[in-house]
Every structure is written in C-alpha cells, then in structure tokens.
Amino acid sequence: xxxxxxxxxxxxxxxxxxxxxxxxxxxxxxxxxxxxxxxxxxxxxxxxxxxxxxxxxxxxxxxxxxxxxxxxxxxxxxxxxxxxxxxxxxxxxxxxxxxxxxxxxxxxxxxxx
Amino acid sequence: xxxxxxxxxxxxxxxxxxxxxxxxxxxxxxxxxxxxxxxxxxxxxxxxxxxxxxxxxxxxxxxxxxxxxxxxxxxxxxxxxxxxxxxxxxxxxxxxxxxxxxxxxxxxxx
Numbered sequence: 001x002x003x004x005x006x007x008x009x010x011x012x013x014x015x016x017x018x019x020x021x022x023x024x025x026x027x028x029x030x031x032x033x034x035x036x037x038x039x040x041x042x043x044x045x046x047x048x049x050x051x052x053x054x055x056x057x058x059x060x061x062x063x064x065x066x067x068x069x070x071x072x073x074x075x076x077x078x079x080x081x082x083x084x085x086x087x088x089x090x091x092x093x094x095x096x097x098x099x100x101x102x103x104x105x106x107x108x109x110x111x112x113x
Numbered sequence: 114x115x116x117x118x119x120x121x122x123x124x125x126x127x128x129x130x131x132x133x134x135x136x137x138x139x140x141x142x143x144x145x146x147x148x149x150x151x152x153x154x155x156x157x158x159x160x161x162x163x164x165x166x167x168x169x170x171x172x173x174x175x176x177x178x179x180x181x182x183x184x185x186x187x188x189x190x191x192x193x194x195x196x197x198x199x200x201x202x203x204x205x206x207x208x209x210x211x212x213x214x215x216x217x218x219x220x221x222x223x
Binding site: 004033035042043044045048055056058090097098101102103104105106107 | 147149154155156157158159162202208209210211212213214215216
C-alpha cells in the first residue's frame with residue numbers, strides 16, 4: 001500500500017506571496033492532519049480534515065487554511081507569506097478522526113525569502 | 114493546557130547499549146501515546162504506540178512503558194545500533210489532537 005505523498009517536496013517563495021501544498025493520504029484513510037515543523041517550535045498542529053470538514057484547528061493565524069476533497073486528498077494554503085513561515089510542512093493521514101494512528105508523509109520544505 | 118515535555122534533548126550511546134527517552138504529559142484525559150522516529154530529510158515514522166489501558170508494550174528491541182498516575186511514558190531501545198540514530202518524538206492526545214514533545218536526538222556510536 002502506498003504511503004502518504006506530498007507535493008511539492010521543496011518550494012522557494014518570497015514574502016507576500018501565497019503557496020498551496022498538496023497531500024494524498026494512504027488509500028482508505030479519510031482523515032488528514034497538517035503540521036508545521038521548525039527547529040525552534042518543533043512539531044505544531046495546524047488543522048485536521050475528515051470527510052471534507054475541518055474537525056480540529058491549532059493556534060495559527062487565518063493566513064493558514066486548508067481543505068479536503070471527496071477523495072480525501074487535502075491541500076493547505078498559506079497567504080501573504082512571512083519569513084517565519086519557512087518550515088517543513090508535514091501531512092499525516094489516519095483511518096478516521098480522533099484517537100487514530102497517524103502516518104506521516106515526507107513533508108514539503110518551504111523557504112520564504 | 115496541552116503540554117508534552119520530553120527529555121533528554123540529546124542522547125549519545127555506544128552501540129549495544131540501551132537508550133531511554135522520557136516524556137511527561139499534562140492532560141489526564143490523554144489516552145493514546147505514539148512514538149515517532151525521524152531521520153534526516155524524512156517525515157516522522159511511527160515506531161510504537163501505547164493506549165492507556167496497558168502499562169507496557171514491546172516490539173523486538175523497542176518497548177514503551179506508561180504510568181498514568183504520574184503522567185509519564187518512556188521509550189526504551191535495547192541493543193542500540195548505528196541505524197537507530199535519529200530524532201525521536203513522543204506525543205500524547207489532547208482533545209483529539211496529537212501534541213508532540215520537543216524531540217530527542219539519539220546518536221549511536223559504533
């Protein structure tokens with residue numbers, strides 16, 4: 001069974017631009033969670049989607065948004081990029097929402113200049 | 114509020130020795146505790162997890178123990194090998210979210 005895939009793997013943007021990252025979960029998994037990983041803050045939860053609905057949200061500004069499609073694929077968008085948005089963005093999928101085991105993708109490394 | 118503390122931040126051991134990483138969580142309602150291993154350039158990989166209805170779980174050289182009263186859980190790696198070198202993260206559930214510890218960089222020297 002194929003794992004979680006994320007595209008693109010690397011991205012360079014400039015301040016003020018916006019970016020869209022994509023995540024395809026493991027086949028059959030209906031929940032997708034997004035995390036931001038930085039050296040200073042570690043792994044921080046952004047949001048979770050299940051059945052095309054946002055089920056949970058972390059403490060990030062409204063510039064960070066996401067959505068999920070009927071095939072469970074998910075996208076996250078960051079608008080008006082700031083230097084501090086440079087990070088590894090990780091997507092994790094699980095069978096369902098709640099206390100389910102999460103499996104991570106390789107991440108998208110975003111560099112904001 | 115949600116918080117998971119992880120110690121130590123770095124750990125160096127000789128090949129063949131054991132390694133122990135400890136985590137403390139704050140929410141007594143947490144009932145799922147996974148451990149992830151992250152190698153350079155890769156996403157975190159689940160290596161073992163434990164639910165609150167058991168106190169210990171073992172998988173070959175890896176074991177996790179849970180003390181719900183003290184809100185502690187620990188990862189034990191025996192007979193360490195150089196390929197165990199990575200960053201390890203513990204996590205605990207908090208209102209259906211996973212809250213991660215700050216990570217432990219484990220180095221196993223041959």
